[in-house]
Amino acid sequence: MESQMKKEFEKSKSKDKEERYEAYHNILEATEQEVDWAYEVWDQLLEDLTDKDNHQRSRAAQYLANLAKSDPEKRMLDDFSKVWNVTYDEKFVTARHSLQSIWKVGLAxxxxxxxxxxxxxxxxxxxxxxxxxxxxxxxxxxxxxxxxxxxxxxxxxxxxxxxxxxxxxxxxxxxxxxxxx
Known part of the structure; x- marks a missing residue:
C-alpha cells in the first residue's frame, strides 16, 4: 500500500472532524476501483465494525463494501455477516449509511x-x-x-x-x- 493511502486511513481516525471527513472521501474514491492493498486493511476494518465510535463502524462497513471488488480470495463471503450486522446498528444513521453501501458487495x-x-x-x-x-x-x-x-x-x-x-x-x-x- 502506498504511503498516501496509509496516511488516509490514519487520518480517517483523527480527532479533527475535517481531516477525518476528507480522508473518508479519499478512501471511498480510491476504492471505487480495484486496489491491490485491500488485505492490508481488511482485518482492521473488520475490527472497526464493532468499534465504540459509531462513525468508525459506519466507515468500516462502507470501506469493506467498496473493497469487496478487490477481494480475489472471496473473504467477503465469510465476513459479510459482520458487515451486514452494522446495517442493524443502534444508531440509525450508522445503520443507514452501511445499508446504502452494501449493494457494492454485489459487484464483486x-x-x-x-x-x-x-x-x-x-x-x-x-x-x-x-x-x-x-x-x-x-x-x-x-x-x-x-x-x-x-x-x-x-x-x-x-x-x-x-x-x-x-x-x-x-x-x-x-x-x-x-x-x-
Missing part, C-alpha cells in the same frame, strides 16, 4: 451478488417491526436499482418490482416504484 461476483440480494430480499420482507422500516425498504430498493444499473441483470429488476408489489401502503408503493422510473 455472482456469489456475492446472490448473497447480497438474499439478505436484502429477506430484510425487505421482514423489517416492518424495525423503526424507520419505510426508509430501510427505500434504501433496499435503491440498492437493487444501483446493482441493476451496474450489472444490467433483469432478474434484479424483477425481484425489486415483485417486492414493491407486496407493499400494501399505496403511498410507499408509489415512492418505491419511482426509484425504477
Amino acid at each position: 461476483g455472482k456469489e456475492q451478488k446472490e448473497m447480497v440480494m438474499e439478505h436484502m430480499v429477506d430484510r425487505f420482507k421482514n423489517c416492518e417491526d424495525e423503526k424507520n422500516y419505510t426508509l430501510i425498504r427505500s434504501d433496499i430498493i435503491q440498492n437493487m436499482r444501483n446493482l441493476y444499473d451496474h450489472l444490467e441483470e433483469e432478474e434484479i429488476k424483477e425481484t425489486a418490482l415483485e417486492l414493491i408489489e407486496t407493499v400494501d401502503d399505496t403511498k410507499y408503493k408509489k415512492k418505491y416504484r419511482s426509484i425504477w422510473r
